[in-house]
Amino acid sequence: MVSDNDRTSGYYNQKLETLSPDERADYLNSELQKIVLHAYDNAPAINKKFIKADIKPDQIKSVQDLEKVPITHKHELSSLQQEHPPFGGFLGVPFSRLKRICMSPGPIYEPEDKESKNDRWTQAFFAAGLRKGDIGQITFSYHLVPPAFWFEDALHRLGCTATPGGVGNTDQQVRMMHDLKVTGYIGTPSFLVNVAEKAREAGYDLKKDLSLAVGFVAGEMLEESLRDNLEASFGMLIRQGYGTADVGCMGYECFHKSGMHFPYNCIVEIVDPETGKQLGPGETGEIVTTVFDEVYPMIRFGTGDLSYYTDEPCPCGRTTGRIIKILGRTDQVTKVKGMFIHPSAADKVTEAFPEVDCYQVVVTREGHVDKMTFLIELKEGVEGTGELAERIESRIPDCMRVRGNVEFIARGTLSEDDKKIEDMRKWN
Ligand SMILES: [Zn+2]
Numbered sequence: 001m002v003s004d005n006d007r008t009s010g011y012y013n014q015k016l017e018t019l020s021p022d023e024r025a026d027y028l029n030s031e032l033q034k035i036v037l038h039a040y041d042n043a044p045a046i047n048k049k050f051i052k053a054d055i056k057p058d059q060i061k062s063v064q065d066l067e068k069v070p071i072t073h074k075h076e077l078s079s080l081q082q083e084h085p086p087f088g089g090f091l092g093v094p095f096s097r098l099k100r101i102c103m104s105p106g107p108i109y110e111p112e113d114k115e116s117k118n119d120r121w122t123q124a125f126f127a128a129g130l131r132k133g134d135i136g137q138i139t140f141s142y143h144l145v146p147p148a149f150w151f152e153d154a155l156h157r158l159g160c161t162a163t164p165g166g167v168g169n170t171d172q173q174v175r176m177m178h179d180l181k182v183t184g185y186i187g188t189p190s191f192l193v194n195v196a197e198k199a200r201e202a203g204y205d206l207k208k209d210l211s212l213a214v215g216f217v218a219g220e221m222l223e224e225s226l227r228d229n230l231e232a233s234f235g236m237l238i239r240q241g242y243g244t245a246d247v248g249c250m251g252y253e254c255f256h257k258s259g260m261h262f263p264y265n266c267i268v269e270i271v272d273p274e275t276g277k278q279l280g281p282g283e284t285g286e287i288v289t290t291v292f293d294e295v296y297p298m299i300r301f302g303t304g305d306l307s308y309y310t311d312e313p314c315p316c317g318r319t320t321g322r323i324i325k326i327l328g329r330t331d332q333v334t335k336v337k338g339m340f341i342h343p344s345a346a347d348k349v350t351e352a353f354p355e356v357d358c359y360q361v362v363v364t365r366e367g368h369v370d371k372m373t374f375l376i377e378l379k380e381g382v383e384g385t386g387e388l389a390e391r392i393e394s395r396i397p398d399c400m401r402v403r404g405n406v407e408f409i410a411r412g413t414l415s416e417d418d419k420k421i422e423d424m425r426k427w428n
Pocket residue numbers: 254255256258261314315316317318
């Protein structure tokens with residue numbers, strides 16, 4: 001097993017992972033100033049955005065100053081690209097510098113640099129435990145979309161070898177893992193479940209006949225119970241990363257599973273989805289990212305994903321902030337008493353109670369105060385006692401960070417079309 005503090009490999013500038021807060025601010029602010037100037041001069045969409053907001057590049061000197069820049073939302077990209085094909089005015093270099101152009105659903109086209117210095121996935125793979133000499137099987141698609149290519153690049157930068165499994169063909173992929181003694185798995189958690197199943201069917205012992213030691217998973221939520229299960233079955237470590245096809249890697253876990261570290265060379269803000277203002281540690285908001293990428297310089301790209309972050313020290317020594325958890329999408333949130341609530345948080349409340357059949361959260365306003373009520377249908381034969389209501393109510397603030405009431409309603413009142421969270425407030 002490799003040491004999690006071994007940061008002497010020289011695969012990338014690992015010193016930048018452990019900067020002090022002041023050093024980090026200086027580094028990020030200086031990189032930010034460079035990319036803003038470059039984007040303003042070379043990417044027409046960024047130039048237009050700055051002029052429209054009446055800001056000049058020299059007004060953006062620090063991460064705090066980014067609040068002045070309007071957010072470009074992921075859902076806008078497809079229409080922007082249709083208006084100004086193919087890249088919506090975000091291309092910051094001559095076309096001839098492009099190594100590859102991918103297409104993600106939307107459609108959204110993503111340009112990739114021949115001279116790319118982007119090592120953010122490399123940082124992620126290193127943190128997961130991949131090292132020189134490892135053989136990594138990439139089970140993401142090699143058609144149209146960029147991740148498989150990025151992950152190959154990351155493996156190569158670490159001195160690893162790639163086996164391009166792609167999507168499906170599970171039997172052959174298992175065979176490949178066995179025959180080539182593949183040590184790394186790169187894919188979704190659910191495909192690894194398929195691998196386990198097919199390997200067992202083929203008569204393999206997951207630990208003795210396969211050599212998997214490190215798994216890097218992305219693209220899906222990773223349930224902790226599934227991680228534990230897969231780690232135990234294969235005798236491997238599984239760490240996850242977070243990113244999108246537009247901006248690449250925005251977070252990755254280290255050995256300590258303490259959230260997902262921001263790569264050192266990008267800026268991740270958590271902002272109020274309504275105002276675009278930056279939020280502090282622990283506050284829930286949208287993940288907005290700025291990447292130092294000359295080819296496709298996204299300045300304040302709004303992912304539409306909701307999360308919160310911490311800047312507490314991590315035992316691994318990296319001093320970058322960490323996204324704790326992806327909570328859902330901003331288009332599904334409702335603000336109650338100043339807190340953003342999401343259907344997945346409401347699910348967390350009721351999950352703990354087998355008595356609950358289905359529910360709906362209704363948000364109302366009494367005077368100037370928001371009121372949140374869980375309307376709950378109980379399973380056949382369960383009585384809606386005051387004691388049960390109290391137990392559910394006591395769990396609400398733990399999961400949603402606001403208080404709420406419970407009301408039991410007759411079975412069959414709610415239909416499948418009802419929204420999980422219904423906002424009944426009338427705004428004047
Ligand atoms: Zn860490």
